Amino acid sequence: GQNIDQPTEMTATEGAIVQINCTYQTSGFNGLFWYQQHAGEAPTFLSYNVLDGLEEKGRFSSFLSRSKGYSYLLLKELQMKDSASYLCAVMDSNYQLIWGAGTKLIIKP
């Protein structure tokens, strides 16, 4: 079956760095997405990785290793507004998105 695993909840301190991991097993691979979702709102796109390596975009970076079925989202200089759920999703061979359950990130002052 298809499976996306990510931690349920993480806590970090304002100004610090946090890494949210995602491992996947899917039928085929056409890219991995990270989305941010604040409570009561729809997800917003953060990043897309289809090749191995690190993609940096401001305070957020995303890494992918296809051979290991592994990705992480790195958030630097954490701000209180970064408190949200972070969803990992993989596009399979049918171009369907397989979603992880999301990681709730709690930022403390």
Place this chain on the structure above:
Amino acid sequence: GAVVSQHPSRVICKSGTSVKIECRSLDFQATTMFWYRQFPKQSLMLMATSNEGSKATYEQGVEKDKFLINHASLTLSTLTVTSAHPEDSSFYICSARGNRDTEAFFGQGTRLTVV
């Protein structure tokens, strides 16, 4: 990025009535629309996938006669929750994808409360 508009953002309806939710792609042609349901503190659950001009493909466990999906044009898809019950209360989100896109763009979501 592309804009997807979902309406209404909130709706309260009486048990037994039907509710229609619209999802529009404003600046691109959405060849594929996805409808999700999200219960509190849970991840997105795909309900159905629809391609313009075709019947929607429903995920296992989703009643197609209860959740009617129409994707009659490249810019509009609708989800109608028929004979709504309190257990249908949830956050419904659509996303749209163009023919050459890998990214799907999300609507703002609709909070449905059935009383």
